[in-house]
Amino acid sequence: MEFDFRRLPLVFVPAGLLAGLVLAITVGAPVLLANQPRPPAQQPIAFPHNIHVQAVGLECGFCHRTAAVAATAGYPDVEQCMFCHEVAGRGNPEADKVRSAWTTQQAVNWERVHRLPDHVHFVHTAHIQAGIQCSTCHGNVGAMTQVVQVRPLNMSDCVTCHRQSNAPTECATCHY
Numbered sequence: 446m447e448f449d450f451r452r453l454p455l456v457f458v459p460a461g462l463l464a465g466l467v468l469a470i471t472v473g474a475p476v477l478l479a480n481q482p483r484p485p486a487q488q489p490i491a492f493p494h495n496i497h498v499q500a501v502g503l504e505c506g507f508c509h510r511t512a513a514v515a516a517t518a519g520y521p522d523v524e525q526c527m528f529c530h531e532v533a534g535r536g537n538p539e540a541d542k543v544r545s546a547w548t549t550q551q552a553v554n555w556e557r558v559h560r561l562p563d564h565v566h567f568v569h570t571a572h573i574q575a576g577i578q579c580s581t582c583h584g585n586v587g588a589m590t591q592v593v594q595v596r597p598l599n600m601s602d603c604v605t606c607h608r609q610s611n612a613p614t615e616c617a618t619c620h621y
């Protein structure tokens with residue numbers, strides 16, 4: 446049978462369009478979405494950093510206890526809030542949620558603001574020990590009523606700083 450070349454586009458154009466669409470959805474959309482600034486997280490309790498850091502004068506390490514010694518900085522237990530919230534902010538509906546979480550012994554499930562993909566390995570310890578401030582990566586959290594991500598913290602951001610500060614840049618440094 447003779448091959449009819451005029452039929453070729455009719456078969457391949459829709460297939461090509463479909464492949465393009467699939468590529469746009471599977472590859473393009475995640476890349477575009479990843480580059481959008483994240484919307485602020487909906488927290489179970491509206492916790493204001495500015496009141497606690499600027500007005501009350503707490504250090505970051507009072508609540509994020511493991512930043513200097515472990516991979517994660519961690520979130521405080523409700524027990525740490527109760528150091529003050531037996532009394533502080535009584536009648537304030539958000540502060541009252543802290544007391545009722547304590548009374549009912551419910552953990553508060555804080556929403557992640559910063560979240561790297563699972564294939565990336567990040568450790569707080571190495572950075573704190575190298576003398577890098579929290580604000581270098583997280584901005585002036587102590588002045589925020591609600592935490593937002595202010596720095597891309599994507600691969601080129603990480604690698605650029607690693608290069609500038611003589612930190613390792615082998616793939617295995619950051620990828621399992």
Ligand code: HEC
Nearest residue numbers: 492497503504505508555556557558559579583586587592
């Ligand atoms: C009184 C306790 C307390 C203190 C002090 C405190 N934090 Fe927090 N921090 C929290 C809680 C609770 C959350 C989770 C709710 C939220 O995101 O606001 C949090 C969230 C964060 C997050 C977002 C974590 C994520 O999910 O990505 C960052 C970054 C952060 N804190 C940095 C800091 C820095 C930097 C300081 C010091 C300037 C600080 N915090 C002081 C309690 C505290």
Ligand code: HEC
Nearest residue numbers: 505509512517518519559560561567572577578579582598
């Ligand atoms: C070199 C950049 C960098 C520095 C410096 C840094 N962080 Fe982070 N932080 C990150 C990244 C990246 C994540 C997300 C980690 C992930 O998803 O695995 C994160 C996550 C967090 C979280 C969410 C919970 C967790 O542990 O993953 C908190 C809270 C936090 N950082 C607080 C702090 C505090 C407090 C300091 C200073 C003591 C600090 N960070 C210093 C980059 C940094």
Ligand code: HEC
Nearest residue numbers: 491492493496501521525526528529533534537539540543
């Ligand atoms: C060292 C004392 C101290 C600790 C620890 C503390 N707080 Fe507070 N918090 C305060 C004070 C003081 C206020 C202001 C109370 C007022 O306005 O009367 C406040 C206010 C609040 C408010 C109300 C904010 C507003 O809009 O007025 C919330 C919510 C809150 N804290 C949550 C927390 C949570 C969650 C923790 C634990 C992660 C925590 N606090 C730990 C002292 C503390």
Ligand code: HEC
Nearest residue numbers: 566567568571572575581598602603606607610612618619
């Ligand atoms: C502001 C500069 C800076 C940024 C941004 C930064 N790093 Fe680092 N990183 C360093 C420095 C400095 C060290 C310490 C190197 C040393 O101890 O020799 C380090 C160490 C590390 C280590 C430990 C390496 C080891 O073997 O000890 C890992 C893992 C790491 N960084 C991952 C990341 C990832 C992932 C990101 C982005 C999410 C990132 N870093 C962003 C500066 C940075």
Ligand code: HEC
Nearest residue numbers: 561562565598599600601603604607613614615616618619
């Ligand atoms: C200093 C840390 C760091 C180093 C070194 C690093 N990466 Fe990454 N990489 C990241 C981070 C953070 C992400 C996730 C954020 C993003 O997609 O940019 C990532 C994402 C990726 C992705 C997924 C991209 C995507 O679109 O999902 C691939 C593939 C990758 N890295 C490959 C590599 C290879 C290959 C090397 C070595 C040549 C390398 N990385 C070195 C931090 C690093």
